[in-house]
Amino acid sequence: MDRNAPLKIFEQPLNERIRACLRLDHLFARIDHHLESASRNDALCTVLLLLEAADVLSRIDIKRELIKELERQQGRLMNVGNAPGVDREKLDALLEQQNDLIRALHGYHAQPGAHLKSHELLNAVRQRASIPGALCEFDIPGLHYWLGLPAEQRREDIDAWLAPFADIRAANELVISLIRNSVDTMSVTADEGFLQQSIESATPYQLLRVMVDNDADLYPEISAGKHRFTVRFMTLDRQTGHPRQVNEDIEFRLALCRL
Template identity: 50%
Template sequence: MTAQNVFEHPLNERMRAFLRLSGLFARAQHFLAGASEQDSQCAILTLLELSELTGRVDIKRELMKELERQSANLTRLAETPDVDTRKLTQVLDQQKALIQRLHAQSGPIGAAIKTNEFLSAIQQRARIPGGLCEFDLPMFHHWLRQPLEDRRDVLHAWLMPFAVVQEGIELILDLVRKSAAPSAAIAEGGFYQQALDPSLPFQLIRVTLPDDATCFPEVSAGKQRFTIRFLELNLDDGRTSQSTEDIPFGLACCAL
């Protein structure tokens, strides 16, 4: 398989939150790079999603806990033969620096966004279908018509408090993803099941399919085992059905 699609399934709530935030950061950067009013509007809405999600979870505490947990596990590898000590030291230094930056950041992440009346008005109207029309929020459309660089400067300033969160999540996810290489597996009749060793800190299941695959995986996981059903989508009625074919795929159970 050369061109590949990777589907990821988190195995705990912390990893679930990190993956959601990672997706929002990627979306924010995509729209921030755009030049249109619609790009700026989507960047604002993504920023508000980031603010809401980080408000539900003490993301600073969760990040520090995970960085400290991973650091402790990686430190134990220092005496393992064939370990690249230079690379290991570099990663440990990165983790330490991120923990220090998180400690130094006072108050909740992005707290200023929640008290900004301009953003609060947008968030309130965004919950209403079609609620961001010009006659509903003239001040928003006035801002959207400002010069591109002015809009980008404001968006960068609002996103800046999340920078350390983004860096921490990217490092954590990168290490987790690299903790296991994919191995070949086959789902007979579109179904696959495997046991998990409860003594290992599994974080993530990664399923790899060729980009021309006609099915997609639906993962259901518990503490001791997980199952994967490969489903086919009928776009005419929007319904899915389990594939009856034997599906070859790549599987990585990531534990760090």
């Protein structure tokens, strides 16, 4: 397997904290994608994703979890500060960035996403969005009035709705980035498309990353527990949507991330 070839990356969180972080990362990445366009449909998708992010944040005390993770990562980084080969200037800048985010999160007293729940139009969208096809003009005429505003005005509103998420998002992105880049990848072979490997339960692994060639006609199904994980490579019948396990040896790259 060529280490320089383009890769498709599949990730499996190994605890609930990282699961929530990855979901938020996914939602904000999709928001960024739709913000690149000024169309009505992209504006609607952005609103729906914002509401989805607020719902994710309402199910977990993400501020507390991010503070805990930042402090834990900071402690680990400080322990390696005097190790040979460490760029002390870069490390100090990273530690200061973590301190700034921890202070910002401590200073955020509202429930993340609460500002969206006090907005009458957004509440109407939230209530109707779960009903199939229920965002028509006759369902929420106010929404379609808003979607018909000039793109600059819609963007002003969206930026205002996004602003209170800034510190949460920055902390989330830093946490995930440090975890993703905490270890090098290793080359692994799944015999007849299947790999099972033990995990040291005393080691705080947080994220499993599987990387396959970009042109490979397959994908991994990953499951993980406290003591082991399995990777089963599948191919998909596009006509029926039925998955089928690959029965040949698959070489791929694996990262079992911890920090």
